[in-house]
Amino acid sequence: MTKREINKRSFSGSKTGFMRKITSFIEGSKDFWVRFRRNKFALLAIVILCLLSLLAIVAPIISPYNPEQMIFDRFMSPNPEHPMGTDHMGRDMLSRMIWGTRISLFVGFVSAGISITIGVLLGSIAGYYGGKIDDLIMRFVDFFLVIPTFFLILLIIAMFGSSIWNIMFVIGLTAWPSTTRLIRGQFLSLKEQPFVEAERALGASDHRMIFRCILPNAIHPVLVNLSFRVGAAIIIEAGLSFLGLGDPRSISWGMMLNTAQRFIRTAWWMAVFPGLFISIAVLSFNLVGDGLNDALNPRLMER
Amino acid sequence: MTFKDYVFRRLVQMVPVLIGVLIINFTLIHIAPGDPASYLAGMEAPVALVERLRIEWGLDKPLYQQLFIYLSNFFRGNLGDSFRYRQPVLKVILERLPTTLVLTISAFVVSVLLGVALGVTSSKRPFSFFDGITTTFSVVFYSIPVFWLGIVFILVFSLRFDIFPVQGVHTVGIEMNFFDSILDLIWHLFLPMMTLALVNLASYCRFTRASMLEELRKDYIITARSKGLSENTVFYTHALKNALIPVITIMGLRLPYLFAGSLLIETVFAWPGIGRLMYLSILSRDYPTLMGNFAITSLLILLSNFITDMIYASVDPRIRYE
Amino acid sequence: MSEGLLRVKGLKTYFPTLSGIVKAVDGVEFTIQKEKIVGLVGESGSGKSVTALSIMRLIRPPGKIVDGEVLFEGSNLLEKSEYEMRSIRGGKIAMCFQDPMTYLNPVMKVVDQIAEPLILHQNLTPSEAAKEAVEMISLVGIPHSSERAQDYPHQLSGGMRQRILLAIALSCNPKLLIADEPTTSLDVIVQGQMLKLIKELQRRLKNSLLFITHDMGIIAHLCDRVAVMYAGKILEYADMESIFEKPLHPYTQALIRSIPRIGMKRFQVIKGMVPNPLDLPPGCRFHPRCPYAKSICREEEPELLDIGDNHFLSCYLKDR
Numbered sequence: 001m002t003k004r005e006i007n008k009r010s011f012s013g014s015k016t017g018f019m020r021k022i023t024s025f026i027e028g029s030k031d032f033w034v035r036f037r038r039n040k041f042a043l044l045a046i047v048i049l050c051l052l053s054l055l056a057i058v059a060p061i062i063s064p065y066n067p068e069q070m071i072f073d074r075f076m077s078p079n080p081e082h083p084m085g086t087d088h089m090g091r092d093m094l095s096r097m098i099w100g101t102r103i104s105l106f107v108g109f110v111s112a113g114i115s116i117t118i119g120v121l122l123g124s125i126a127g128y129y130g131g132k133i134d135d136l137i138m139r140f141v142d143f144f145l146v147i148p149t150f151f152l153i154l155l156i157i158a159m160f161g162s163s164i165w166n167i168m169f170v171i172g173l174t175a176w177p178s179t180t181r182l183i184r185g186q187f188l189s190l191k192e193q194p195f196v197e198a199e200r201a202l203g204a205s206d207h208r209m210i211f212r213c214i215l216p217n218a219i220h221p222v223l224v225n226l227s228f229r230v231g232a233a234i235i236i237e238a239g240l241s242f243l244g245l246g247d248p249r250s251i252s253w254g255m256m257l258n259t260a261q262r263f264i265r266t267a268w269w270m271a272v273f274p275g276l277f278i279s280i281a282v283l284s285f286n287l288v289g290d291g292l293n294d295a296l297n298p299r300l301m302e303r
Numbered sequence: 304m305t306f307k308d309y310v311f312r313r314l315v316q317m318v319p320v321l322i323g324v325l326i327i328n329f330t331l332i333h334i335a336p337g338d339p340a341s342y343l344a345g346m347e348a349p350v351a352l353v354e355r356l357r358i359e360w361g362l363d364k365p366l367y368q369q370l371f372i373y374l375s376n377f378f379r380g381n382l383g384d385s386f387r388y389r390q391p392v393l394k395v396i397l398e399r400l401p402t403t404l405v406l407t408i409s410a411f412v413v414s415v416l417l418g419v420a421l422g423v424t425s426s427k428r429p430f431s432f433f434d435g436i437t438t439t440f441s442v443v444f445y446s447i448p449v450f451w452l453g454i455v456f457i458l459v460f461s462l463r464f465d466i467f468p469v470q471g472v473h474t475v476g477i478e479m480n481f482f483d484s485i486l487d488l489i490w491h492l493f494l495p496m497m498t499l500a501l502v503n504l505a506s507y508c509r510f511t512r513a514s515m516l517e518e519l520r521k522d523y524i525i526t527a528r529s530k531g532l533s534e535n536t537v538f539y540t541h542a543l544k545n546a547l548i549p550v551i552t553i554m555g556l557r558l559p560y561l562f563a564g565s566l567l568i569e570t571v572f573a574w575p576g577i578g579r580l581m582y583l584s585i586l587s588r589d590y591p592t593l594m595g596n597f598a599i600t601s602l603l604i605l606l607s608n609f610i611t612d613m614i615y616a617s618v619d620p621r622i623r624y625e
Numbered sequence: 626m627s628e629g630l631l632r633v634k635g636l637k638t639y640f641p642t643l644s645g646i647v648k649a650v651d652g653v654e655f656t657i658q659k660e661k662i663v664g665l666v667g668e669s670g671s672g673k674s675v676t677a678l679s680i681m682r683l684i685r686p687p688g689k690i691v692d693g694e695v696l697f698e699g700s701n702l703l704e705k706s707e708y709e710m711r712s713i714r715g716g717k718i719a720m721c722f723q724d725p726m727t728y729l730n731p732v733m734k735v736v737d738q739i740a741e742p743l744i745l746h747q748n749l750t751p752s753e754a755a756k757e758a759v760e761m762i763s764l765v766g767i768p769h770s771s772e773r774a775q776d777y778p779h780q781l782s783g784g785m786r787q788r789i790l791l792a793i794a795l796s797c798n799p800k801l802l803i804a805d806e807p808t809t810s811l812d813v814i815v816q817g818q819m820l821k822l823i824k825e826l827q828r829r830l831k832n833s834l835l836f837i838t839h840d841m842g843i844i845a846h847l848c849d850r851v852a853v854m855y856a857g858k859i860l861e862y863a864d865m866e867s868i869f870e871k872p873l874h875p876y877t878q879a880l881i882r883s884i885p886r887i888g889m890k891r892f893q894v895i896k897g898m899v900p901n902p903l904d905l906p907p908g909c910r911f912h913p914r915c916p917y918a919k920s921i922c923r924e925e926e927p928e929l930l931d932i933g934d935n936h937f938l939s940c941y942l943k944d945r
Binding site: 143145146147148149150151152154155156158159160161231235238239242243244245254257260261264265268271272274275278279282283285286287290 | 320323324327328331335336342442443445446447448450451452454455457458462556559562563566567570571581582585586588590593594596597600601604605608
Binding site for chain 3: 525526527531532620
């Protein structure tokens with residue numbers, strides 16, 4: 001990898017070194033982007049995600065009606081004025097769907113962000129120091145991988161209240177193990193590389209070693225992981241809302257599915273659209289993650 | 304390390320996890336908003352009940368003693384009492400456990416068999432049309448929320464086409480002989496089981512495919528080919544067995560997802576197992592049942608993991624003969 | 626040169642990669658006579674293993690044999706169907722490999738792995754094949770053969786595993802055994818035992834042997850004829866005595882010089898490195914490292930020519 005070779009040569013933390021690092025990162029990534037571009041599904045997924053994000057940001061502007069307005073006929077099936085029909089309280093479904101994008105994406109990104117941060121930190125420490133610290137951290141990882149974390153999340157939210165911040169924190173606090181494992185593995189393999197030995201011989205502190213030296217090289221698989229984590233977080237939030245533990249003050253796709261269940265015989269559109277959007281969003285994140293993964297680990301077409 | 308040591312080791316490793324789960328429960332009781340007693344007794348508990356619980360759980364003793372009491376209560380079968388049912392939590396859970404097991408085990412078996420079969424078949428001709436379809440379906444089903452899939456299936460197969468019942472585990476109000484009631488069960492089981500299986504199948508398919516492709520790249524495959532063996536023999540007799548061994552590990556890792564999915568499916572299909580119990584307990588904020596359910600489900604996962612570990616050890620000679 | 630058991634002519638095997646075409650084998654020629662041992666020697670990356678796999682037609686896509694002939698008992702292996710090749714592989718031509726740990730199936734008992742070719746090529750029943758396999762295990766010098774037969778590869782030592790690979794290869798009494806660096810992963814003492822075993826078995830079973838190695842010292846103990854390979858081509862090919870007494874190619878001379886001997890003051894290394902297969906030097910491939918390179922060496926590749934006495938040389942410096 002070009003980036004590693006360049007890192008070998010520049011043992012610097014100086015400002016000019018930093019600029020060099022950025023440019024070399026971009027250059028090393030060119031190869032990567034070429035490969036990524038070849039994956040049509042991943043590209044399509046990125047487009048979809050950009051559209052969804054856009055939708056979330058401009059929701060107030062683009063939403064045809066106020067999502068809370070109950071002035072329409074109830075249970076209207078999809079028609080030109082209400083392409084996704086109206087719900088049991090006479091609210092326009094399309095508007096609600098658009099506003100729901102905000103919550104889902106917000107929760108997804110923040111939860112994933114929290115879990116990635118924790119995961120990277122713990123994984124770096126475990127991988128770098130090894131020994132007893134590594135053992136201890138890995139025990140926690142194994143613990144979280146065995147217990148039914150979804151049940152735990154339900155339990156905590158039921159006890160602590162279902163505000164959106166609670167939800168994000170709890171999801172983030174239970175999803176870090178996979179990231180930790182990933183980063184730890186990276187550290188374990190990178191630790192033995194000559195450029196690390198060289199940096200250490202120059203007398204770099206542990207802090208510098210972890211954050212300036214090894215971590216920038218270990219970060220690529222984390223992008224893959226991030227994508228998957230966001231998708232997973234969206235599904236977990238949807239599940240929580242579906243079971244009635246979502247934030248009642250917000251409009252969430254999962255919550256819409258919860259209400260839709262009662263009216264499933266009369267208003268199929270109330271159930272189909274929210275779930276469809278959830279699936280599309282999560283699918284896109286998964287496809288992007290797969291695309292990133294393939295671009296990072298190219299394999300020749302051998303049998 | 305002999306096989307017996309391995310078995311013993313695995314059993315022993317289960318205990319700290321279980322204790323960890325109980326510690327989590329205990330901690331939550333004490334750091335959640337409100338009086339810890341309200342999580343054990345309920346909001347409007349009569350004074351006599353609160354008094355009894357105070358003694359049973361040692362609520363005025365120092366924390367570490369409380370923890371000890373909590374743990375020893377659990378191991379003696381006392382998980383507290385359900386607010387909603389006014390019965391011991393353990394009894395409430397055990398009554399509904401078999402119903403869940405029917406759903407979960409059948410879904411597990413179907414997802415493993417189908418998933419592995421699809422994964423192996425697509426690895427035989429990678430990047431072919433069939434492989435493309437399988438891979439696409441895998442990633443699609445992996446992304447769909449299992450509860451929404453259930454709802455969609457109900458919409459299509461129960462409401463629109465009237466092939467399967469909408470909810471429940473058996474048809475009420477009709478007398479049936481044993482054979483008919485088994486059929487009735489299967490008829491009710493089919494949709495929820497398939498939904499759960501389809502979503503889990505994707506992981507097995509992807510992983511098996513990757514594992515097969517990985518094995519086919521290994522050196523002993525060259526030796527096998529150099530003996531003049533046909534591609535089929537090399538594929539099935541040599542690569543497959545090696546490739547399936549890591550799949551067993553994956554089965555263990557997927558168990559928490561299986562149970563979470565089961566919870567959601569039981570809610571959608573009103574399947575009266577411990578998952579639906581969890582849902583009803585959430586609605587009524589029946590904390591002892593929630594916590595008990597969490598603990599019991601953890602125990603179930605541990606036991607299942609133990610079983611898969613045993614299967615793994617019996618299949619991989621490197622573990623058996625050390 | 627008479628026809629012999631195996632005759633390789635102008636063999637070329639290329640591997641297309643994202644960075645260009647790797648010409649792993651680029652025009653290799655040699656002959657193996659019946660019951661004779663030919664050594665194929667060269668540094669890592671010279672294309673020796675690829676040559677062996679090409680002979681067995683075990684090259685997988687995207688690699689491809691693009692040119693040449695491999696005449697085995699008169700017929701060209703490169704023209705045979707896959708079906709015909711499968712009866713030859715393991716039966717008439719067999720191969721054993723370098724790293725016994727990764728080349729044995731970890732979940733299959735050793736006896737079953739040896740029995741497989743026996744069932745396939747000699748039509749034995751599984752129990753007959755198992756008995757025969759146990760015989761093979763003792764033939765390759767492993768004591769307590771019936772107990773060892775029930776073991777799995779990880780239960781055996783490195784040396785024993787290598788013997789098992791040999792047993793697999795020799796099980797159907799092939800006419801030609803190709804041994805690809807069978808001693809490289811073993812420690813020195815075990816190496817010696819292995820070589821002794823191979824030599825003995827060859828005398829007994831009367832098979833021809835193509836012995837691939839990077840160790841010139843081993844060649845001296847074992848082979849009747851020696852082919853020196855470099856960057857995909859044969860540079861020199863002659864009887865063992867001629868190679869060691871009168872090495873003509875500068876590379877061969879350097880290889881012989883670099884054999885560690887007792888009393889040597891320091892290691893004799895060959896200057897430079899094996900060329901990048903994507904970026905081969907023009908003319909003679911060895912010229913960048915050759916102390917005697919002339920201008921013609923840089924321009925035109927020399928051909929492999931018979932300079933008399935069954936000694937083949939690919940060099941412009943014939944009169945040194």
